[in-house]
Amino acid sequence: MAPLFEWDDKYSVHNNKLDSEHRELFYIFSQLYDSCMQLVSIACFERLLGQLVSYAEHHFSAEEQYMAEKGYEELDNHREYHNFFQK
Numbered sequence: 001m002a003p004l005f006e007w008d009d010k011y012s013v014h015n016n017k018l019d020s021e022h023r024e025l026f027y028i029f030s031q032l033y034d035s036c037m038q039l040v041s042i043a044c045f046e047r048l049l050g051q052l053v054s055y056a057e058h059h060f061s062a063e064e065q066y067m068a069e070k071g072y073e074e075l076d077n078h079r080e081y082h083n084f085f086q087k
Contacts, residue, residue, distance in 0.1 A: 004029070004030060005026045005030050005033065007023045007026045015066065017062070017066075018062070021059040024059075025052075025059060028048065028051055028052045029052065031048050032049060032052060057086070060086070063082075064078070064082070
């Protein structure tokens with residue numbers, strides 16, 4: 001099965017650490033999607049969902065810190081996207 005969420009260099013933010021984290025998020029999303037499509041156990045789904053939430057929280061924090069350090073003008077707007085995702 002082809003991954004639903006597949007990394008492409010057009011998504012790059014030209015920061016190796018953040019791009020690596022973005023690739024990991026794509027990978028976790030794909031695993032979650034595959035588990036849904038294959039009707040795996042609810043325990044597997046819950047584990048993957050927990051992994052996604054945990055990793056996203058880690059990534060969002062790192063990304064926001066990086067943006068703040070670089071003086072990114074749209075940080076508040078980007079933070080709102082993160083907050084929306086975490087609800």
